[in-house]
Amino acid sequence: MNLERTGNQRFNFIDSYVLSRNYGNYSGVYDAEHRLEFPNSTRTLCRVEQLPNSTGLLPNDRTHSFKFIGSYAFDFGLSIGSFFSWQTGTPLNEFGGSVWGTPFHTFLVKRGTAGRTPSIWDLNFRFSYNLNKAIRSFGYQRLILDIFHLASQRDVVDIEQRHYLIADSEGNQLSENATYLEPYKFQPPMTVRLGFEVGF
Numbered sequence: 001m002n003l004e005r006t007g008n009q010r011f012n013f014i015d016s017y018v019l020s021r022n023y024g025n026y027s028g029v030y031d032a033e034h035r036l037e038f039p040n041s042t043r044t045l046c047r048v049e050q051l052p053n054s055t056g057l058l059p060n061d062r063t064h065s066f067k068f069i070g071s072y073a074f075d076f077g078l079s080i081g082s083f084f085s086w087q088t089g090t091p092l093n094e095f096g097g098s099v100w101g102t103p104f105h106t107f108l109v110k111r112g113t114a115g116r117t118p119s120i121w122d123l124n125f126r127f128s129y130n131l132n133k134a135i136r137s138f139g140y141q142r143l144i145l146d147i148f149h150l151a152s153q154r155d156v157v158d159i160e161q162r163h164y165l166i167a168d169s170e171g172n173q174l175s176e177n178a179t180y181l182e183p184y185k186f187q188p189p190m191t192v193r194l195g196f197e198v199g200f
Contacts, residue, residue, distance in 0.1 A: 013070035022061035025054045025111070032059040033093065033161070034103065043103050049171070050098070050106055057091040057112025064088045077133030081126040089117035092159060096173045097166035105162060108173070117159055120187060123150045140199035149190045158185035 004014040027033055031042045045054060064087065071081035091112030098104035124147065131141040163180045164173035 009073065011070070011072050013068065015068040015070075016066070018065040020062065020065070022058040023056065024058055025056075027058050028060065035158075043105070047098060047100060047104060049167075050104070053107035053110045056110045059090055059112075061091050061112065062087045062089070077130035079126075079128045079130075081128075083124045084122070086119065086121040088119045090157075091116055093161045095162040095164075097164040097175065099167050099169055099171075101166050106167065108163060114161070117157060118155050120155050120157060121153070122187070124148050125150060140197075142197040142199075144193075144195040144197060146193040146195070147190070148193070149188050152187055152190045154186045154189065156183040156185070157187055158183070160184050 001018075002014065002016045006012050006014070025045065027042070027044065029039045030036070031044065034043050036042070044050060066086045068084045069082070071079060073079045092114040093111055094108040094114040095105040096108040098106055126147075127145040129143045131143060135141075160177065160179045160182050162177050165175040165177055167173050
């Protein structure tokens with residue numbers, strides 16, 4: 001669902017809401033469950049023992065997603081833009097070890113049913129000032145201030161999901177992972193960027 005107002009000289013915005021479900025047994029070109037940076041490379045469903053419980057909610061499933069982009073231009077040369085997003089968390093798994101050892105794993109419970117990461121929100125601003133409004137000069141000059149992740153909550157966006165690291169030939173889980181369910185990655189911190197743009 002989208003709602004937008006564009007083409008106005010002062011105030012423009014676009015907002016969207018998406019209700020979705022990402023379900024199956026293939027997480028896509030990028031294997032987010034193993035954080036592999038190589039496209040089309042996966043460690044899931046390489047062995048028969050990985051098949052049980054392997055179908056379910058995939059790692060990119062976010063049930064609700066809301067985004068807002070807006071800008072307002074003042075007569076004296078200042079423009080303010082913002083981007084806000086809010087998303088529900090992603091599903092978690094409980095991975096067990098494999099008889100093949102690391103890096104292979106098995107699904108101890110149905111895929112995507114071991115909880116979710118927290119919902120997250122993000123807020124960014126851009127302030128830009130057209131210096132030609134104040135100074136007569138050749139060309140176009142603009143001063144820009146960007147604020148990313150304003151009041152960042154530093155919430156968790158990824159969690160260690162591997163409960164056991166190996167299994168014996170009977171399928172018994174061995175070598176419990178000491179970092180299971182600990183945070184792996186957080187939202188980025190707030191940053192500020194100052195820029196100067198010149199056009200001819």
